[in-house]
Amino acid sequence: MAGEAGMFTVHQTVGTVLCCKCGILMAPNAANMCVKCLRSEIDITEGLQKHVIIIHCPECDCYLQPPRTWLKAQVESKELLTFCVKRLKNLNKVRLIHAEFIWTEPHSKRIKVKLRVQKEVLNGAVLEQAFLVEYVVQDQMCESCSKVQANPDQWVAAVQLRQHVSHRRTFFYLEQLILKHDAAVRAIRIRQMDRGIDFFFSNRSHAVKFVEFVQKVVPIKSRSDKQLVSQDSKSNSYNYKYTFSVEICPICREDLICLPPKLAASLGNLGPIVICTKISNVIALLDPLTLRHCFLDADQYWRTSFTSLLSSKQLVEYVVLDVDPISSEVNVGGSKYVLADVQVARVSDFGKNDTMFFVRTHLGHLLNAGDYALGYDMHAANSNDMELDTYKGLVIPEVILIKKSYEEKRQKKRGKPRSWKLKSLNMEVDASETRGRADEEKRNADYEQFIRDLEENPELRFNISLYRNKEYQPSEMASVTDGEEDAPSVPLEELLADLEIQGEAEEDEGMKE
Structure with a gap:
């Protein structure tokens, strides 16, 4: 009986009352009025x-x-x-x-x-x-918009970006970073110059914020000046025009560098012959013979202010004859390298003479016999670098390989559209800087090299937004490679991921460049 009593539950019922206004049944509340009557009485x-x-x-x-x-x-x-x-x-x-x-x-x-x-x-x-x-x-x-409409050329602050190198690849990369983060959204005008870009702003604070952004993505040094435009002594008001001169360090990715003796000693006797592997707000340097590396920030660089021994414009193509790895895979600053002894010959000499070079390289994980590689021909290079002369008894390798070459594989796809595209800033070209067809061809060649760098280096396109090319037809690009390694390209997954993040804004803008 006790068990039966424990199973018995009492169901509690809620009583109802009559509304004091209309008399309908309702659940009781503090006002004793239904919802309709409450709303009729109180708004x-x-x-x-x-x-x-x-x-x-x-x-x-x-x-x-x-x-x-x-x-x-x-x-x-x-x-x-x-x-x-x-x-x-x-x-x-x-x-x-x-x-x-x-x-x-x-x-x-x-x-x-x-x-x-x-x-x-x-x-x-x-x-x-x-x-x-x-x-x-x-x-x-x-x-601010009223000022721009009244006088489109009226600017308060200008940022002059400059880099004293022979190519514009740094500015192509910086342009994509600016677009990704909307860093120049406040710029009222952008002008392309010979060795840089000028940004004009209607407010000094916008220019300062832009300089701070550039400082976070590339090593720079900057100075600012101001010029008095007008003044009113009675109201104690002054109008200035501000100019920010920003110089980007002339060291670029894939450059060959001879470190000054004092800097090399402070870095634990690194090098002194090193390769620049990456440029961000720091400069990543790698010794290709030992895989030792270091990172220099902007202050460390500008204290010594060294220049490149050889740049990517002087790369020579080699054919790899034999590869002998001598170390396991090593992770250096997020990138993987393997030391190897390789036997190479210049492509220009191949079949003409028996000149071969036995060198050590950091590309043992990429190179195989029969591959092509780009490197610096130290055997035939004529360098007048002052830092190189300060090292007595320094043994310089005859060849320093920089990266694997895919030029032969790209010949099959030459002239065909890519599956992706990049946007570009709305820049006006200064008429005084236009130098004719040769200058335009050089710029197009630099842009093509930048596109190839993005295809070959996933780490380089990590911070860049890539967009699907509507003109691309997969059937046109389909080709049989017979099991051979194809030229590097951007995976479709990266394009789709970017479109999902950006939403519908890119579709509304028509994916314009």
């Missing part, structure tokens, strides 16, 4: 704004947050919804439960937001109610 949205005027700048797509702050927000975005809710007065008298946009015609200059609020009413009863707020959008240009 909790009374005193809340139902119509609001907001100011919108059509040029930069910003909204005015009184008194002088301009907020950038897209249509039906979370930022715009937050802005609209904050513009309502007396909203702190109720509790906001939910807010959402109601669709309106894009050209109607109306934004409608549906709000659901709660408030405690008679004798502690909580009433919930929804209401609609209509925002009237009035177009008015912000101060």
Whole structure:
């Protein structure tokens, strides 16, 4: 019996009462009134704004947050919804439960937001109610856009980026980083110069922020100057134009470097013949004979300010005859290398003479007999480097290999479109810098080399946005390789991943370059 009593449960029932106004049955509450009668008696949205005027700048797509702050927000975005809710007065008298946009015609200059609020009413009863707020959008240009429209050439701060090298590959890479992070979104004008790019801003703070961004991605040194444009002594106001001169270090990836003796000693007698393997906010240097490496920041570099012994323009193609690995795979700064003794011959000499070179390289994990490689011909190079002369008795290898070559495999695909493309900044070319067809061909050759570097080096395209090329037809590129290794290309997975992250913005812009 005790067990049966333990299994017995009492079901609690909720009683009902009659509404004091209309007399219908309802669940009891503190006001003893049904919801319809409560709403007929009390309007909790009374005193809340139902119509609001907001100011919108059509040029930069910003909204005015009184008194002088301009907020950038897209249509039906979370930022715009937050802005609209904050513009309502007396909203702190109720509790906001939910807010959402109601669709309106894009050209109607109306934004409608549906709000659901709660408030405690008679004798502690909580009433919930929804209401609609209509925002009237009035177009008015912000101060910066007004200045630009009045005089497009009116700038307050200019950033002059320069690099004293014979190619523009650094600027192609920097351009993609700027596009990825919208670093130059505040620039009112961008001009391509002979050895760099000029950025013009309507505010000094925007230029300072841009210089700080460049400092985080490449080693630079900068200085700033200002020029007085006008002054008003009565109101104690002065107008200046600011110029930021930014010099990027002339060391580039794949450059061959002879370290100064003092620097080499401070780095534990590294090298002194080293290769630059990567450029970011630091310079990555690698000794190809021992796999020792180091990283130099901008301050360390500019204290010594050395230059390249040989650059990528002087690379020579070799054919690999034999490879003998002498070490296991080593991870150096995120990249994998294997030391190997290789036998190579210049492609230009192959079949003409028996000149061969036995050298040590860090590319043992990539090279096989029959492959082609690019390297520096130290045997025939004529170098006038002052640092090289300071080392007495230094034995310089006859050949220093830099990377594997895929030129022969690329011959089959020459002239065919790639499956991906890059965007580019809206730059104007200075008429005084235009030097004719030869200069344009040189720029196109540098851009093609930059594209090939992206295909060969996944680490280099890690921070770059790649976009699908609509002109690409897979059937055109299909070819039978008979089991041979194909030329490197960008995997389709990287393009799809980037499109998923970026959303629909790229589709709206037409994937334009």
